Amino acid sequence: MQAKEIFLLAIDIEDAAEREVFVNEKCGEDITLKRKVLALLAANEDPESFLDHPAARFEDRQVGLPRTTDSSPISQKPGDMIGPYKLLQQIGVGGMGVVYMAEQSKPVVRRVALKIIKPGMDSKQVIARFEAERQALAL
Numbered sequence: 253m254q255a256k257e258i259f260l261l262a263i264d265i266e267d268a269a270e271r272e273v274f275v276n277e278k279c280g281e282d283i284t285l286k287r288k289v290l291a292l293l294a295a296n297e298d299p300e301s302f303l304d305h306p307a308a309r310f311e312d313r314q315v316g317l318p319r320t321t322d323s324s325p326i327s328q329k330p331g332d333m334i335g336p337y338k339l340l341q342q343i344g345v346g347g348m349g350v351v352y353m354a355e356q357s358k359p360v361v362r363r364v365a366l367k368i369i370k371p372g373m374d375s376k377q378v379i380a381r382f383e384a385e386r387q388a389l390a391l
Contacts, residue, residue, distance in 0.1 A: 255288035258275065258279065258285070259289050259296075259387070259388065261278075263296055275290065292384070295383075296384065334366065337354040337355065337356055338357065339352045339354050340353045343365065348367065348369055348370060349368045349369040349370045350367070350368050350370075352365070352366050352367075352368070353366075
C-alpha cells in the first residue's frame with residue numbers, strides 16, 4: 253500500500269490507539285512509509301490549515317478574493333488573481349471543482365496546480381477529503 257491509501261483509511265479511525273495499531277500493521281517494517289503516513293495524519297490534525305479559511309471568509313480580511321459559497325458557477329478564469337496566485341490556464345475539471353495551472357507570487361515564485369472548489373461543495377466531509385488530497389500530493 254502507498255502512504256496516501258493508508259492515510260485515507262487511517263483518518264476514518266477515530267480512536268488514536270486503534271489508528272496507531274492500524275498504521276503499524278499496514279506499514280510493517282517500512283519506516284519511511286510510516287513517517288509519510290504519520291506526517292499526513294499530523295497535517296490532517298493541524299488546526300491552522302489554509303482550508304479553515306476558504307476564499308469566501310478571506311473577504312472579511314480585505315484580501316479581495318471572490319466568494320465561492322453561493323449558487324453561482326465558478327467564475328474565475330485565466331488571468332484572475334486569487335490571493336498570491338495568478339490563474340494561467342485551466343488544466344482539469346472534476347466533481348469537486350476546476351483545476352488551474354497558476355503562478356504563485358509569494359512567499360516564492362513557482363507554478364502550482366490550484367483547485368477551486370465548486371460552490372456548495374464546502375461541507376466538512378468534502379473539505380476533509382480535499383485536505384487529504386492536498387497532503388497526499390504534497391508528498
